[in-house]
Amino acid sequence: MPNVRLRDVAERAGVSVRTVSNVVNDFAHVAPATRERVHRAIDELGYRPNFAARQLRQGRTGVISLVVAEIDSPYFAELASVVVRVAESRGWDVHIDQTDGDPDRERRMLSGPLGQQVDGVIFSPWALAPAELTQRAPSTPLVVLGERQAHGQVDHVAVDNVAAAHAATAHLIDSGRQHIVAVGLQPHLSNETALLRQRGYHRALAAAGRSPDPRREIAVERLHRSDGAQAVARLLQDGTTFDSLFCFTDQLALGAIRALADQGLKVPDDVAVVGFDDIEDGRYAVPSLSTVAPDKRQIAEVALQLLEHRIQDPAAPVVDFVAAHELLIRQSSSPVTINPRDAGVS
Amino acid sequence: MPNVRLRDVAERAGVSVRTVSNVVNDFAHVAPATRERVHRAIDELGYRPNFAARQLRQGRTGVISLVVAEIDSPYFAELASVVVRVAESRGWDVHIDQTDGDPDRERRMLSGPLGQQVDGVIFSPWALAPAELTQRAPSTPLVVLGERQAHGQVDHVAVDNVAAAHAATAHLIDSGRQHIVAVGLQPHLSNETALLRQRGYHRALAAAGRSPDPRREIAVERLHRSDGAQAVARLLQDGTTFDSLFCFTDQLALGAIRALADQGLKVPDDVAVVGFDDIEDGRYAVPSLSTVAPDKRQIAEVALQLLEHRIQDPAAPVVDFVAAHELLIRQSSSPVTINPRDAGVS
C-alpha cells in the first residue's frame, strides 16, 4: 500500500484531515491526546507524506542540486563530496547531476524537470555560454562555480586563476627551470579558465624577462590523463626542448608523468611537473605531485551561502567571490639537489 | 514570471486548458493550425510545465537516483558516470546522492522525500543492513549493487568476488610470490564484500597448498589511499616478511605503492601489488597497477534493465545477476625478468 494518504490516517484516528496535517507539521496547538492518537494511526498505516503534493502546495522542496560536467573527474568528485557534506550540515538534501558537457543537458538541468525539483542550483558550466545563464532569469536560483561566467550577472565563486597560474610558473622559474611548457589550452572550447591560467603563465614568464613560445603551449581535447600523456608524446616527437611542465589540471599532470616515465625521463630530475586542483591521486602519486590547491571547503561553503541568500532574496545584488588557493610544492617539482643540470630533451 | 500556467497559455491562444495540455503532450488529434497557435503562445509566455503537478497527477517522474556512500571514491565516481550515461540513453534523468555511509541518510534516500522524487533507486549500500532493505517493501523500486544483500529478496548486481579474488591471488602465486598479504579486511563493518574477497584469497592459498597467516591479513578503517599506506607501514613496523600485496581496492593499492616507494622498495621487483576496481588512476600510475576489472558498463546496463523491469512489474521474480570481471596484469605485478629473487623485507 504505497498510497496511504492524510485522509486515511484521519479516518483511522477519528479526526479531520487538517488535524493530521497539523500533527505531521508539528503545529503548536494540538492536544497531546490527539497528537498521540494520530501518531499511532500514522505508524499503523505506514503513512509517508506525498512529496509532490507538498511541493505543489508550498512551492519548495528543501533540495538543491549540484551540476557538473563529469563526476568521474576527481576534482569534481571531491568538490561534490564537500558540497554535499556542507549542505547536509545546513539541512539541505543534495542531488548531483552530470551533464557530460552536453549543452542540451546543461540547459535541461536549469529549466527542465530537474531544475524544478530543487530550490536552487550550484552549477559548474562547461558548454553553456554565459549569456544563456543570465537570460534565463525567471528560473531557479543559481550560483556558478569556475570561470566562464558573465561577470556581475550571476553569483559566482572561483579562485584567482591568473594569480594561481602565475605562482605555479614563477615557482618553476625560481627553481631554475629554463623551458616551461604549459599544457591544457582548449581553444576549441573557448574555455575561460584555461585562458586565465594561460595568462598567468604568460605574465610569470614576462616578469622573468622571458617571452612565450607557441611550441611550448600545448592544447588538449579534454582534461583527462590520456590528454596529458599525449601532450608529452607530442612534445617529444616534435623535438621541443623542455625541462618542466605546468599542467592546467592534476589529471593532465598525472598523465604526463606517466608518459615521461615510459620514456625513461625522471621527475623531477629531468622534468619538473606542477598541476592544478590538488586531487587525492596527486598526493599519493609517485612522485607526489606539486599543485595549486583551491580551497574546496571554502568554495563549497561560500557557494552554498550565496545560494541560500539568493533563494531568500532573488533581487539581492550579485556577488563575485574569489576563493583562496595555495601552491603546494611536492616531489614532482622539488629543486633537484644532486646534479641539477639543465636537463634538456631533444 | 516563473508562474506561467497552462491556463495562461490557453487564454492567450484562445483555446481550452485541455487543448494546450494536448499540445504539450503531443496528443494525436490536434488541428495543425491550433497546434501552431498554441506553440506560439507557449513561446511568447515562456511556459514550462510544472513538474510537481505533473508528478502528482501521474505518479511518475522520469527520474531515477543512484545512491552511493562516497562520490569522491573513484570507483563509485566512474560507475556513477557510466550509469548516468546509460540511463540518459534510455530516456531517464539521473540524480546521484551521497550518504557518507550514514545509515540515517541511506534510509532517507529510500523512503524520504528524495526517494519519492524518483521512480526507482540504484543503491550501493554501506551501512544499511539487508533486512532494512527488504522490509521497506511498500517503497520505491530498488536495485542493489555490490554484495551485502539479502539474497533473493532484492534485485541485485555484483561480480563474483570470491572468484575474482581467487584469480588475483593465484596470479601472484603463479608469478612465484611466496608471501602474499591481503589488505582490506573490515571486520568492524561486517562488510560482506571484504569477506568474500578474503575467502577467494584463502581458497587460492589452499589450492597452492599454503595456509593463511593472520599477520598477513591487514584490516583497514576505510578504503582510502591513506589506509593502504598505513597498512604497509604497519607491516614494515611489525617486521612481517612479504613480497606481494593483494589489495581489496585500487585506492588501497595506490596508497600502498606510495608507502613502499617512500621506503625505497621497488614495485614489482621487491613487492608485487594487485588491486581491485580498475580505476583510471591505476592505469596511469607509475608503475601501472594490476587489478581486477569489474565490467562497469555491464553492471550499469544490467542494473538499469532490472530497475526498469521492477518499475514495470513490482511483483516480478527477484533477479541476482553476476557481472563479468577480468584480471588485468600490468606493471605492478609483472613477473620480474632481471634478478627475479624472492625479495623479502624483514
Next chain:
DNA sequence: TTCCTAGTTTGCAACGTTGCAATACTGTCT
C-alpha cells in the same frame, strides 16, 4: 436529408497537500 464516423475540442474532477479563516471548546475573570 439523415445518420454515422472520424477528427477535434472541451468541462469536470481528482491527484494529496496546506493556507486561510471560521468555528467549537475550555476555563477564567468580572
Next chain:
DNA sequence: AGACAGTATTGCAACGTTGCAAACTAGGAA
C-alpha cells in the same frame, strides 16, 4: 451569569496538471 481569551479543531479552496468521457464539428455514406 455573561463576556472574554486562549486553545483546539475543522471545512473550504487552491496549487497545476491530466484522465475520463462527453460534446461538438465536418465530411461522407446511406
